Amino acid sequence: MNFQLKDKVALITGSTSGIGYATAKLLLQEKAIVYINGRTSSSVSQAIQQLKSEVKKAKVFGKVGDFNHSKTAHLITADLPHIDILINNVGVYDSSPFFETPDSTWENHFQVNVMSGVRLSRILLKGMLDSNWGRILFISSECAYLVPTDMVSYSASKAMLHAISKGLAQLTKSSGVTVNVVAPGSTLSKGAEEFLSQKIKSSEKKKNEVVQEFFSAERSQSLLQRFTSPEEIAQTIVYLCSPLSSATNGAIIKSEGGSTSGVF
Numbered sequence: 001m002n003f004q005l006k007d008k009v010a011l012i013t014g015s016t017s018g019i020g021y022a023t024a025k026l027l028l029q030e031k032a033i034v035y036i037n038g039r040t041s042s043s044v045s046q047a048i049q050q051l052k053s054e055v056k057k058a059k060v061f062g063k064v065g066d067f068n069h070s071k072t073a074h075l076i077t078a079d080l081p082h083i084d085i086l087i088n089n090v091g092v093y094d095s096s097p098f099f100e101t102p103d104s105t106w107e108n109h110f111q112v113n114v115m116s117g118v119r120l121s122r123i124l125l126k127g128m129l130d131s132n133w134g135r136i137l138f139i140s141s142e143c144a145y146l147v148p149t150d151m152v153s154y155s156a157s158k159a160m161l162h163a164i165s166k167g168l169a170q171l172t173k174s175s176g177v178t179v180n181v182v183a184p185g186s187t188l189s190k191g192a193e194e195f196l197s198q199k200i201k202s203s204e205k206k207k208n209e210v211v212q213e214f215f216s217a218e219r220s221q222s223l224l225q226r227f228t229s230p231e232e233i234a235q236t237i238v239y240l241c242s243p244l245s246s247a248t249n250g251a252i253i254k255s256e257g258g259s260t261s262g263v264f
């Protein structure tokens with residue numbers, strides 16, 4: 001399918017692996033120009049090499065920066081060209097009971113999951129409005145709806161993105177810019193693998209047992225009853241980056257395999 005993304009310039013945070021990486025790859029296959037991001041120059045250059053080996057003539061560049069630091073958004077955008085597409089994908093999560101979750105975890109989730117996108121949007125949205133075209137996507141989570149008791153701070157940080165995205169969408173009135181949220185479900189990325197290993201370690205069970213238990217106990221409403229792949233989520237993200245999605249603005253698109261209840 002031609003998503004009409006040739007030569008559009010995209011910045012994807014947290015994209016050396018997982019959903020961000022899969023999105024970078026798909027955008028490159030659509031002939032977009034992609035800036036990926038990770039915390040170290042080695043992880044970023046490794047991901048660039050891999051993308052170049054997977055996609056012929058890929059126009060992919062790297063921006064090293066840790067969004068736990070407030071200056072990162074400014075530092076990584078300082079010498080960027082005009083950005084058409086901003087994908088606020090970076091997100092950190094861990095499993096810890098509410099009573100044992102320290103302030104530092106709440107602060108880390110707020111800085112990385114929320115403020116990274118706030119700061120980058122503050123820098124890049126005006127340019128999109130000036131050129132009358134742009135896409136901003138916030139990658140949320142099914143946890144914004146489910147709020148598991150061992151992921152309260154993560155879930156709260158993701159729920160915040162819904163309000164921020166809605167607010168920014170209202171700034172785009174009568175323009176060709178859209179701002180939307182994609183809410184994935186449990187997806188087998190590196191981060192999710194680590195999350196699973198924590199569970200395997202603490203329960204001393206086998207991986208398939210842990211996965212089965214996870215879906216029957218913690219994601220019982222999931223219609224898929226399996227982890228999605230990063231590529232499955234990337235397909236939804238890339239559609240929303242495309243000019244083809246021009247009628248969708250201020251929306252929350254769930255790619256959670258039906259894990260959240262209710263009609264909305």
Ligand SMILES: NC(=O)c1ccc[n+]([C@@H]2O[C@H](COP(=O)([O-])OP(=O)(O)OC[C@H]3O[C@@H](n4cnc5c(N)ncnc54)[C@H](OP(=O)(O)O)[C@@H]3O)[C@@H](O)[C@H]2O)c1
Binds near residue numbers: 067068141142184
């Ligand atoms: N996986 C899931 O089950 C799931 C479900 C729902 C929503 N989501 C959301 O989807 C998004 C992507 O998740 P994922 O599971 O694909 O990612 P992941 O595998 O956990 O994330 C890895 C990526 O994030 C980068 N990263 C981590 N901390 C960073 C920081 N402080 N600053 C800059 N980059 C950082 C890593 O870069 P380096 O290692 O190179 O530094 C790597 O590129 C997140 O917002 C997540 O909350 C995930």
